Amino acid sequence: MDQLTLDPARTALVLIDLQNSNVKRELAPHSAEKVVGNCVLLAQEMRERGALVVYVRVLVNELPALPADSPMRPPGAPAAPPDAAQLAPEAGVEAQDVVIVKRQWGAFYGTELDQLLRRRGIDTLVMGGIATNFGVESTARAAFDRNYKLVFAEDAMSSMEGEAHHFACGTIFPRMGRVRSTRTLIDALQAGTGAA
Template structure:
């Protein structure tokens, strides 16, 4: 099973989950309260020990924000606020979850980790059949990954204790909607 699975750590980057990033007032308190940092470290360690590939998904735009959709309620203020700039500190993966050499790095310009990225070709080339998913936000990238992954015939697993929304309500509502499409479990209990 290990060779057919991948752990995707999604949008766990400084702009969103570092106390000094823009998510310091939304995602950080919930990540701290829910134990997301320690649980994500556990998930990554367990995956590596089981021989499962760990991949990283990051949202980002070139310095001129050419790929940034101006009408998006999610991304339209990125340029104005100076966030999600590729090559900057903000789009680096949070130190606690730092990638190792050779780990796939998937850069996206929208909520979905599939849309316009190299994720699908990577999964197909590696023979991946099961996506183990974690990150912020539960109602954003995690939900998009589950729904698109499901429709692309991947088995999807959400590590709920490695996810957070901007509010507890967003997280809880997202999980309620995802139970139909994915197995919901934890970093310690996921079958590897």
């Protein structure tokens, strides 16, 4: 594993779906409390270094309800409560952060995210959020297609099943970028600037 350095001026922390509907879920292998806590630590460190922090939330009642063998919301299920799509208070959003609203799993489709990042000269994304193999992976795949360098904060994301998280972090993400712990990423930020 090579040494990781991050240039805050060219790096954005992208936190996926830390909203009320997700932070109340039972997650594995990391609890929602641990994921949110690590995301907050990363966001604080990134802000202190002048890096961009992006929170993404999904309008859960506007997600497509296409035919599927195991749909996220079964046909006829009641709509999510009005606050389900709101970012959780414990997620620590601050006034200078960017909030992206999406209607799909991925944060690039139908949003201004790519344009916003490119206008700021961002070429590296640090990824975290809920859930690893849904919103995080979908966003990461789109970022990879757009040639962003990717870093995955393994313990700042989780899923509904530990096996799905481990598969993404052990098999998919290492082929797209670098998988590191929150502590390693904070150490890299504190060590100074450079190219990821």
